[in-house]
Amino acid sequence: MIAYPPLDTDSPSFPSEADLVQMMCRHVPYIEQYWVDEDDEYGYFGTLDENEFKPAGGPINEMIIRSLGDELRGYAVLYQSEHYDASVAGVDKPHLLDRLNRCIRWICAHHVSGARRTKPFEWDGQWGDDWESSLWVADIAMAVHQVAESLDKNVLEAFYRVLAFEGDRFVGVDPPDGRWIDTKEEENAWDAYLLAWSYCLLPDHPNAEEWLYRGKLFAMNTFTTDRDRVDTSPFDGRPLKDWICTQTAHPDLTVENHGSFHPGYLGCGVLLLQGRLAFQLTGRQPPPHYLHHIEDAYDVLRRFFLFNGFTAYPSGQDWTYHEPDIQVQHAVMFEEFGDRFAGHILWQNLKYLDESMRAAGDGRFNARMPCASGGRYFQFETGIMGLLGILVIAGIPDFKPISEAEFRREQIGTDDYPYVWLQVRRSKQGLFSFAWRSLKRQVMGMVVPAGGEDTLGSDQDAFVGRFEVEGERLKPHPLYHNDRTTDRGFSTTGVIEYADGAVRQSIAVVALEDGETSIVIDRAVSDIELSVNEGFGLYIMNDFVNDNRVTISFDGGRRVVRGVGGKARVIETDSTWIKVAGCLGIETDGLQLLYEDAAERNSPERWKNLLQDRIFLRHQAAGRTVRDYACVIRQGRAGARRVGDGVERVKTDDDGLRAYRFRSLTGFAVVVANFTSTQKTIEIGGASVEVLALDTVVIQE
Structure with a gap:
């Protein structure tokens, strides 16, 4: 070495x-x-x-x-x-x-x-x-x-x-169209990239002018929305819409690849910039076509940047985790568009690359x-x-990192991405999200607390857990969900089926507006015998980036869990709460939290380039009911210190209602989830509260 x-x-x-x-x-x-x-x-x-x-x-x-x-x-x-x-x-x-x-x-x-x-x-x-x-x-x-x-x-x-x-x-060829499941934006981008270099290195070739035109056309059709197809503003001698023959992105510029929203493909604008570089390096003026929607797409991508330079994948990641993101696009966005965030991300990734080497x-x-x-x-x-x-x-x-306070301050806000069924809350305490359609048609949540960017990861069953029958993992099929988003929080309530309806999971996920506290409420029934029933699921990266160790504490104990090269085991905490790396706290309404120490790199499934441990719950069935719990999550160091006050289940007279009382940043809160198809009324603290069908309400006491 x-x-x-x-x-x-x-x-x-x-x-x-x-x-x-x-x-x-x-x-x-x-x-x-x-x-x-x-x-x-x-x-x-x-x-x-x-x-x-x-x-x-x-x-x-x-x-x-x-x-x-x-x-x-x-x-x-x-x-x-x-x-x-x-x-x-x-x-x-x-x-x-x-x-x-x-x-x-x-x-x-x-x-x-x-x-x-x-x-x-x-x-x-x-x-x-x-x-x-x-x-x-x-x-x-x-x-x-x-x-x-x-x-x-x-x-x-x-x-x-x-x-x-x-x-x-590409002589006489138009760009291909594709929006759902498999965007064609990256293919159109790399074809434009090639055509730029063909023209610039062989300008006297008989087809050079055709290459130039087709390069412009493919560049314009890299990031396209439905609005581009009706945009009559002038662009290079014709209405912009006359350049467009595709729709590769949703109206909010989210793009899908490998089956769902994939932030990495928003970065394919780098291919257009590398095509643009061909003109710059050969002393030519780059056509403006190579910048079409580049800044807009990058603005969506930057919402998923983390302070340490990593990118969050709230709908899952099926490429390798945390490849050093040293794309030239960050440099261009910093230098030409004045985006200090872009410079920060590139600086952090070059620092990380040195550490990795x-x-x-x-x-x-x-x-x-x-x-x-x-x-x-x-x-x-x-x-x-x-x-x-x-x-x-x-x-x-000449880019430099920005302060942590500035980074977190600018990221504050909640985003709703309805075309890809995703909600994300960003706050000073970190990132919290839930996706009803992740890669491989899964359903998953994600939490990355401030200070835990090197430690908190995610996988395809986060927050929803695992059901297995005779060693085979059951695949989720979301039936419907009801989403609500405010400037600083969100709630989503829905139903997932497994095994052709033999297992039915009702789940509510709420990110409170305090920016620190969230709750997952899970109730599931089954008509088949399950060999594995593990609820919740939260993933912890345990690799060289965090010195190959993670500190956890719980009621009556504290452990330093070794990463790669450790001993594979399940740590039974005998505790209803756990703190991870001093920046995340988790608390249940009574179930013991378990910590799975993986000991070797295990994710993503194909690449296994990252070790992820897992926190989960085991359930004992009570008749058809195989799950019935709530789990409160607190982000940030102050949030982790608030763990331990308990999560109280509030009695309801309707089996389709679940209500829980717990401490939040601003006091105590009660969250009520209605998993039925009709509006319900519940008495909370002497007051009547109306809860719409398949909906969740938050009551701050």
Whole structure:
């Protein structure tokens, strides 16, 4: 393990080009171990053996070519950089150029316009003319442009052949349309990215003007809403609506991919900015089309930023957790649009990247991922090299972090995203959310308290828990829900079915307006025997970011739970309350809270690049009733200190009503949930309270 000296993040110059190049140099010895010499002219990084891909599976052409394009961008930057440190990288600059020449030559020879064929490339031993090959070729174009004067002539000629071929795929082609489930915005963005580089590097090609026009068209159709299709304001010589042939986003600019709202895809505007960079680097004025809705989409994305630079995924995450988010888009939003939040996020992520590399100690960027010579893990590593390269190529503005108080103050407010069935409360005490349609058609909640951004995570069954029959997890099917949102809080009340209606769960989730307190009320009945019935579910990251340990305390005990390398177990607290990392408190109306110590990385399901422990409840059935409880959540350090006063169930005369009294930031509150289909009246403190059908009310005492 290499003990890299930490970057000086306290320096006024951090992050500088020298800082980024230093991290890239650390990576070179790691990637060099995977170099393969085919002969004196050809070579590549990684493996072509699918059996060595980690994790197994994945689109073969993407796994290989995309990874190489990212790595080559980094090598091109290092070759040109005055800050290159051969003593850290272990190779000299001529070695870098040799890799660039041989690898680009190898890539182009295996393109469908070339002559070589090698297994396991999917198109009869070749690649190209693919749904994502625009992205791969545009990435390589940036590397080629960076070192064009130094590359062998036959390498340049081969690449320009590939670039023209991929650009010609879009002659006379309109952008594809897609809004629900699988937005087409990222595909249109990377096609616009390619067309920009095709035009800028081959301006004398017979189809160059067509590439320019199609690039504008695909850029305009990256983020589109229904309003764009009726917008008659002038844009580049015609009504804006005449540029639009798609709808890729909902009216509030949320986008769906992999089945539901996915914040990461709001960041695909970075591909348009990388296309725009082609014009800037070649001395041309970028068309304004490459900025269409860029700022608007980023404004939605930034609502999910956390103070430490991470992004919250309140509808679930099926990519790896917490890849260092060092996209050039943050730099552009800071420098050109004056968004200090963007600069803060990039600063925090570069700091995190340095910490991650030092935790790995072997040249990997992401300490949470295993070494791999192929597959997604390999691709994600090379991807960071490419992103660092883009930042250096584009130039690093002078951004700095903002204060925690300023960050939290600006994020205050509640957002309702009706098209994706999501509500989010942001306050000085943190983030709290609930989604009725998350990835894989799940239902889930999320809580990230202030001070717990490195510790509190989430997964697809958070807040709703798990039902299993004979080892098989039952899938939720939300029937209906009633949502209410105010400026500072929200409530949602609904019904979920499992196993074709054999299990029926009524659940209410309320984020109080005090910004600190929330409650989950869960009542479930079942007509089948359940082998697992675990309620609530709250996830705790326990990894190197929080020093591989989490402190929990409960009535009568305190534990320091070790993360990776610990002992897998379930800690029975014999307590109705628990505090996590000093910034989150949870309290039930009588059930014991249990803490599942995972001991090894376990999420997301496919990638397993993050260790998440879990807090949950176990229930004893009483006839058909298999759950009947309330759980109060308090965010922030002050909120955690308020745990221990108890959660009192208030007696009701109607079995369809549930009422609970508990302490909030501003005093005591009573929350009443009506799980029936008719309006109900309940007596609370001598007063009659009306509760609409399938609704929840909050009474502050």
